[in-house]
Amino acid sequence: MSNFTSVHIRREAAIEKPQKHVALLIETSNEYARGLLAGIKSYIRTHRPWSIYLGEHSRLGTDLSWLNNWKGDGILARIENKEIAEYIRMLNVPTVDLSASRLLEYLPCVETHNETIAIWAAEHLSSRGLKHYAYCGDPGFRWSVERGKHFEHYLQQKKGYTVHTFQHQSKSTVMDERLLMAEWLQQLPKPIGIMACYDITAQSLLEACRLAGVTVPEQVAIIGVDNDDLLCNLSSPPLSSIQPDTVKSGYLAASLLDRMMSGETIAPQTYFIEPVQVITRMSTDVIAVEDPYVSSAIQFIREHAYEDLKVEDVLRHIPLSRRSLDHRFMNALDRTPHEEIIQVRMKLLMRLLSETDWTLPVIAEHLGYKHPEYMGVAFKKFSGMSPGAFREHHKGITL
Secondary structure, three states: OHHHHHHHHHHHHHHOOOOOEEEEEOOOOOOOHHHHHHHHHHHHHHOOOOEEEEOOOOOOOOOOOOHHOOOEEEEOOOOOOHHHHHHHHOOOEEEOOOOOOOOOOOOEEEEHHHHHHHHHHHHHOOOOOOOOEEEEOOOOOOHHHHHHHHHHHHHHHHHHOOEEEOOOOOOOHHHHHHHHHHHHHOOOOOOOOEEEHHHHHHHHHHHHHHOOOOOOOOOEEEEOOOOOOHHHOOOOOOOOEOOOOOHHHHHHHHHHHHHHHOOOOOOOOEEEEEEOOEEEOOOHHOOOOOOOHHHHHHHHHHHHHOOOOOOOHHHHHHHOOOOHHHHHHHHHHHHHHHHHHHHHHHHHHHHHHOOOOOOOOHHHHHHOOOOOHHHHHHHHHHHOOOOOHHHHHHHOOOO
């Protein structure tokens, strides 16, 4: 085939597939939404470029006048209110929803798996030895309601605990609500673990704790959702949070929209994306254990986690038999001293993989492993991923 013919065919292909015009109804004011946008950008970079139309937009905003003269091919949107839903219905173009509200059920939807997030939060707090729990949410958002429901169900059905709740007061001022939070916090049994529906609510809880004279994490341990790095690390104390895989969510939504704009029919189902991991910071850095021997053993394990630590080393510090210590650990934390050592050391390894560019032999030496291969096997057994795969997947996440 001649060069002229080859060029001619490529030009015809370009004419047959003009650049798609896509509107993004996704806010840029929070970490979750910015992660979705990053995933969409990643998809566009590896596929045929789109012409993107992104206007000023807030999560609950209803002013879409910037779209009045838009003649486009598809929409990616967080449809959080009826006004936005009706406008998108009127436009009648291929659309993928990125909100749990599901106000347009005939559309495919990509959403983080709220049940897994709630269970991870409950497990994280219960691993601290806490016996009291609460949830702080916003009834105006379905994802918040779902997280609260799953958090309460897991702790009631699996653990037998009662969950206290606080719901956002939509008509109150910011200060009025924090004062209501402070009053609620003072009445709660302590020590207590609280799941906030997302990081912004968690930060408000931290401020309410200050107003109430309640210490964090000694009296109240708080975990949020989204792992907004700036928000979490500017909080006092730094906020523990669950990292959703928003980049993967945005990428999948863009992929689905691309197929829809090409004429493919996509089932109007919800595509759930699992979260990445729990990021532990100071707001939950507490072990609420009444047993003095278990408390002392936990402290010893934390202080010596960078060593090749064995249960025998702990027993030289705690005047108990192996059987007695195992029994006390199971009663207090529902895990053995050996499992506690593995968990503490694996979390240190996760942090080093995420926050440094150290080679595996250097990390192994730092953590007291004689062979990096053994460290790799132990890590894969714990996390389900090799150290290299974990590092690649969690690159840039601050633990």
